[in-house]
Amino acid sequence: MEKGAYVLGTHRAELHRLGLQHQVWASEAQKAWDDAGFSHGQTLLDIGCGPGFCSTELAYRVGQSGKVIAVDKSNTYIEYLRETALMQGLNVDLRNIDLHELELAENSIDGVYCRWVFGWIENVEPIIANISSSMKKGAHFITHEYYAWQYLTVEPQIPEIIKCIKACFKSFDSAPGNVNVGRQLPSIFPKYGLHVKSVRPILKLCKPADFTWQWPETFFDVYWPTLVDKDLITQTELDEGLGAFKNLKNIEGATCFCPPVIEVIAEKV
Numbered sequence: 001m002e003k004g005a006y007v008l009g010t011h012r013a014e015l016h017r018l019g020l021q022h023q024v025w026a027s028e029a030q031k032a033w034d035d036a037g038f039s040h041g042q043t044l045l046d047i048g049c050g051p052g053f054c055s056t057e058l059a060y061r062v063g064q065s066g067k068v069i070a071v072d073k074s075n076t077y078i079e080y081l082r083e084t085a086l087m088q089g090l091n092v093d094l095r096n097i098d099l100h101e102l103e104l105a106e107n108s109i110d111g112v113y114c115r116w117v118f119g120w121i122e123n124v125e126p127i128i129a130n131i132s133s134s135m136k137k138g139a140h141f142i143t144h145e146y147y148a149w150q151y152l153t154v155e156p157q158i159p160e161i162i163k164c165i166k167a168c169f170k171s172f173d174s175a176p177g178n179v180n181v182g183r184q185l186p187s188i189f190p191k192y193g194l195h196v197k198s199v200r201p202i203l204k205l206c207k208p209a210d211f212t213w214q215w216p217e218t219f220f221d222v223y224w225p226t227l228v229d230k231d232l233i234t235q236t237e238l239d240e241g242l243g244a245f246k247n248l249k250n251i252e253g254a255t256c257f258c259p260p261v262i263e264v265i266a267e268k269v
Helices: 012-036 053-062 075-088 125-134 159-172 181-192 211-229 235-250
Strands: 043-047 067-072 092-096 109-115 135-146 153-155 194-202 255-257 261-268
Touching (some): 012 053, 012 135, 012 211, 012 261, 043 053, 043 125, 053 075, 053 092, 053 109, 075 092, 109 125, 135 181, 135 194, 159 235, 181 194, 181 261
Parallel strands (some): 043 067, 043 109, 067 092, 109 135
Antiparallel strands (some): 153 255, 194 261
């Protein structure tokens, strides 16, 4: 267990959850990369890269003549990505550092990708200003962040599940940053020379038989137990909530509405 690096930790269960999460969201990331013109020979910055599921794909995209700069404060995840890059022969520049301490050369970055990172960081504007100063004119900055996490819900509205979901959102108040920072980025980017080219809502409504269902399910399995440690729910409430969610699979017509995400693509001007 690595302390303090991630809200959900960096243990094996969370690594698996992140891998599954990437599979759910890979097509959305790839669409954004295409829209932003991420391509062969470029230098791309992946901030808050985690174990590097996106960094790996981006490294294949830019090829050996390009480079991915992968930044994360978790040493566990950086070392995981180091092994991946070594085994697969990928050109990845690894930076195990807090984003507030990141140093980049001016006019060196062709594109930036950020997924669910800014929502867990206090005072993101200096980070955005710093990254913008390193971007080439015409480079694109892509973010995927939550717009309204609290809209996560299920149908039917089972009280045991709703209680745990509300406790989740309450727990985010004690974490650094603003989980719904995505809604603020379209007004922040222009202050630092980044013209917002597109804003896109991304919504996922899933049924128990859908692959996407595993995204909220694995999140609940990993994160809800921490709510007991935070005294936001009891062990009994945890057991009832997890049991009720698993029971949804037996209810015809059951659905889960996942937290709305906002995609922002901005261009350096």
